[in-house]
Amino acid sequence: MNLLIKGGRVIDPSQGIDEALDILVENGVVKALGKGVKAPAQTEIVDATGLIVTPGLIDMHVHLRDPGLEYKEDIVSGTRAAAAGGFTSVACMPNTRPVNDNKAVTSYIIAKAKAEGVVNVFPVGAITQGSKGEALAEMGDLKEAGCVAVSDDGRPVTSSELMRRALEYAKGMGIMIISHAEDLSLVGEGVMNEGFVSTELGLKGIPWAAEDAATAREVYLAEFTDSPLHIAHVSTKGALRIIRNAKARGGKVTCETAPHYFSLTDDAVRGYNTNAKMNPPLRTVDDVAAVKAALADGTIDAIATDHAPHHLDEKDVEFNVALNGIVGLETSLSLSLQLVEEGVLTLPALVEKMACNPAKILGIDRGTLREGAVADITVIDPAVEWTVDAEKLASKSKNSPFLGQKMKGAAACTIVGGNVVFKRN
């Protein structure tokens, strides 16, 4: 099936394009990009008048929970949620059961995604065996099997020596490390950001220093080993300062933040709202401002959701025992478009952080509408207004702090390899 996406505002920072153009898709690739492109017979027309057309969005940090935790999410539901959120590719973290620390698990994920998933799935393997932080995982095998990076996301590598060796070894295998930077001894039994709100609620706090100290360690180890490093879900002012300085020194460090870190503060925890519990925790107004400034000045390269589905039973409990994490795939684009509304980012800059940069960081041939590229395309309706409704979320889990909230902007149509996988009604 061929497609002609007509009359949209095409924003493709990979080519410096921001103008009204048509895109012709043939055999799953971008065939032509220009004004008044003629459609051959048998071409489906997508009317993109008033809409924005971008390279397919990439969420480089999601948890698909498959294999092993399918009661929370699986590759089918997770990729449907991704498509509904405008994402054409996701990178899935390895904390499944079993952990994705070997090529058998990687191959399972890739095969199932190919057979049943609706968007591209790029697995992230583990840094250490079982993500236990004791011995290195077989990163060569993982890369060969299709992993695009390695990470012990959710379970920071506590040993500095092991992290040093991981960075060195990964460099040899040509695979990048994504670090969940938190000093667990400082996190302790903390369940939310340490500050005025935790004091008032009597909840154990996680100090910002837990993230800053760990980020500093990672940055210095990466510099020392001269290895590329990506820091996941940055949430603090201090960690951003450390990353900004490292970049200024020429370090090969990149980082991402998640929409909740620029949309919410720890105030959202009031009422002991377990859907506002995640790791790193929601921080303060100051940190939110710092995250926005770092998005604007380029310190933050990517926006990724850390989509972390959990079953109701794991959230409908006392705050301190509720699991960490929130779903994010279906609210990310709207929340991020808010940055454009507020003047933090231009639309092209947003597309860079949601499509081009993630592709670059992960080294995948996506994030562009160049002629001949795989036709992963997101059509965005920037004006549509909608309300986050648990019933309508494609994800199996509904653990969102944005339930009931009014949103503006959403994916109108998601195209993966030339196929329309999602169309907004």
Added chain:
Amino acid sequence: MGFKHKDIIGLQGLSREEIQLLLDTAENMKEISGRDIKKVPTLRGKTVVNLFFEASTRTRTSFEIAAKRLSADTINISASTSSVTKGETLSDTARNILAMKPDIIVMRHAASGAHHYLAQRVSCSVINAGDGAHEHPSQGLLDMLTMRQKFGTLDGLTVAIVGDITHSRVARSDIFGLTTMGASVRLAGPPTMMPPGIERLGNVTVCTDMREAIKGADVVMMLRIQLERQGKTLLPTLREYSRYYGLNPENLKLAKPGAMVMHPGPINRGVELSSYVADGDQSAILTQVENGVAVRMSMLYHVSGGELPTE
């Protein structure tokens, strides 16, 4: 005015008038405990479930006596004998208890916010008998009642609270209650036990030096230090704690002459409080306990929206 809340989860958010009402009623309730027959029919036919997920002798007994003096039927469920050990969730425990149609659940739970959670899920009243490091409203009320009895008013009082503020639900309830009633609160303790931003909770000052906090204070409230909770990283030894943050006859002289010494109990003699002070003339510790019953009668009475005892 009446008391309009179904639950008492904390003193935060209660108005001055509401706290006044709870204390005034407690004062009336005290009279009942002084009678030969210590019982009024106010809550006859009502069922009060004492659901304790944390060990407690004093608070549970106090609530039980309070309920019985109001003629309620009381049932005690403690964590050691309940289904909690079988891995039942709080939500299921609550549902099961609710199926037995209680009118009031008095709960103590180690998780801050547990009562908030419970109150949203049950139709009966919920009274907080202590949740984690969040609130302990009956303790806050009995502290205020004890102070009011001595000083006549809470307005303008200076109250020093010394100890582990971070882990103290008593400190939080005292702060919320006292500052609402016009008192000022000074806090002292090692910085390892002082939570960030606590001074923003009301008319609260944080002092590093205990002497600074108690100087000229009307009331000195000492908190229990618990090694099992504080662990090894918050303080080196009880000996040193006692030297810098313990109340003794010497540093008590810094407070106003005749200042009242309080402690929520149980006391670690020789640690946060020297026996000379605990058993001395200025100690109000046993009055606190006595007032505890009256305050809890008042709480039970007001959440059940009953009528004033007429006898």
